[in-house]
Amino acid sequence: MSHFSRRRTAMRYTLLVAPLAVGLTSCGADKGDPLAASPYNAAGQVSYSLAGGGKVDPNKPLEITAKGDDRITDVTATDAAGRYVRGELAPDGIRWHSTAPLAAGAHYTVRVSTEDGNGRPGRETVGFDTTAADKLLRVSFGPDVGTYGVGQPVTAELTVPVKDPAARAKVEQNLQVTASPEAAAGSWYWVDDRTLHYRPQSYWPAHAKIEVRSTLDGVRVENSLYGGASKPLSLTTGDRVEAITDSGTHEMTFKRNGSVVRTIPITTGKPGFSTRNGVKVVLGKEQFVRMQSESIGISAGSSEAYDLPVYWATRVTWSGEYVHAAPWSVGSQGSANVSHGCTGMSTENAHWFFDQVQKGDVVQVVNSGGETMTPFDNGFGDWNLNWSAWKNGSALGGKDRTAAVQNTAAPARLRPKA
Template sequence: MSTTVISRGAGAILLVTALGTSATACGSDGNPLAASPYDAADQISFSGPTEAGKKADPDKPLEVTAQGEDGRITDVTAVDATGRQVSGELAADGSRWHSTSPLAGGAHYTVRVSTEDEDGRPGRKVLTFDTDKPKGQQLLNVKFGPEAGTYGVGQPITAELSQPIKDKAQRVVVERALRVDSKPAVQGSWYWVNDKELHYRPQDYWPANATVEAHSNLENIKISDKLRGGAAKPLKITTGDRIVAVTDAAKHLMTVYKNDEKIKEIPITTGKPGFATRNGIKVVLAKQYYVQMKSSTVGIAAGSSDSYDLPVYYATRVTWSGEYVHAAPWSVGSQGAANVSHGCTGMSTPNASWFFNTVHEGDLVQVVNSSGHNMELFDNGFGDWNMPWQKWVQGSAIAADADGAGAQTNKERLTPQSV
């Protein structure tokens, strides 16, 4: 006869005795820890409905409690039929687990409870229940942007809410339900631009040739006493090559990089004094083969020496207020030598055609060494990348040091043009 001592910490020592090769034990290898899980129904109590046909109140938290002194809870998972997992907290001594995130109304949940007895043998119990679907409540709908397609690596993901969310706790509920995943994976965060709009971006640009997916787990989740989450259409975009055009206003030169390799240098002209081009990183918003640009749209009176009314071709837009990269055949003599435009970046028609056909929405144009002011963060296109990452994450409702820094006004988008 042999005796094996298995230590399970200071609280228990288990002796397993074997009589030769014919000895029996709780598990196939003589170790009770290897035994098949027993039914833990008598070892736990559950706050949800246990009778068939009864439904749980989604506004009440779930709770699983260990019964007696001969066992403890080791793990609990609660998932609804769509795959949404309920967050929870397990007491250090295994005596109690409770949910920490809200349940969805009108959902079917499966709760899997793992336990162990005083000898360390594993127990299992699977519970299922349905929640009532609240009536008469308003829905918060979410619309993701941009539209599905292929974009440059600078394209932020946006989420537009159908109603304003000002309360910090409610923002946490909303933000936790808005998920963005990318392949390859990168670190990213939401930023509350205002009460109805969020932007999501990585710490650096998206990887080239990545897949980015956004979806909402907010449907039927309680946000406030009168508001629950509505359905949202998921979004899937892909990224192309990493295209970055660096515009040096002092050198009158644009250098275009593809996947960090220089592919072209272009002589340019940018904004003259009084109309200096904005410094900073801008995201390509749109491409228009032809635009009729009028000085009156940017506040220049007709008859002024600075007034203009020109047909412009190969126009790549980078701000809503009318800053473009475009063909400027009238200023070819100054390109590469002087800044003579009204804020746009001008180049020869062949170069503008090449640029127009090379870049896509979401690609990046970075202006340096201009005497102009810095690119606006949110109210004139996508200036998101001009905010340092440490400050960006502070605009998240669930960031540890979030202090409301993300609540800023998003002004109405304007549509004038400058040349």
């Protein structure tokens, strides 16, 4: 195992503040070489950017650093409601840091998995509290600046929870999205008291420029709560990439800008482990993932247990559903579903798929025996809500908006659809 730990590329995580399940997970086939059953205590082998005995500033990133020969293999940080924090692990496994602000006035539990020079696993769990909000409502938009697929929703995280319907409407009126070329009618959806998602009625246009901004600065939201300044966000979209995964025909149809590029033999989840139906959005790509059955509740002694090195893994859920290389099931690809929930394909096809996709691209599963992908608690399942249901999540009475560019000198604002 030490050989793998030295040559692998460490996993990168982009964790949303939502009730997600995350970790070294997913599907496989046979048992590998299991590690020691009892992890060592990693206390003292990792350090944290936490003030000694005091509360943590939620606007500063949480940083975790490995010491000595140890490497970090997995980090989860959750608040009391079980919502996870986005984060990123360095390629060498030495450092992990959060990539989104923590919630104010919250208690967090951090679980760190490590690996020593011999590949033996370690564990440590710590807790900390963040300081209270400063009574100014600020907004953090996501995802990070960059180019994404046409299925990528826009997210807004509030520093102060907003529950009152009138206050929510005021917030929503001041969160503005514009797109060029113009997108279809769009709307915000309140996921919870602090989190909103925005999407058009249909996917974003290919090669669009998307601008997101808040005009809440100085606006009275409710009682003594006023809006504060927030950083705007600019995004672009790439080609319209859609991977249609048909569990019934055991084929993936890969389309770019409406044209079929490649048809790939696949295998998806077998009975009892059926792959989720519905639209998912690419969350990230990992050249190497160690997949262990225990992370999805399969004990080491089970006939379904596995511990496998997996390559060219494209993540579509936080709970561990990937499109990945599965050389052990090539004989079943194109004819049978034998995985534990992932979409498996040959190493050559998985490598090709890995190179073709980016975050925000669309992966849609049809004709599986699994349930439909949930909207918000396991990645971006936003597109699985029909447009009527999506508009019902708005505080503005279900009114459509148009993400358009206004050719004026004034700041662009969302306008009601004509």
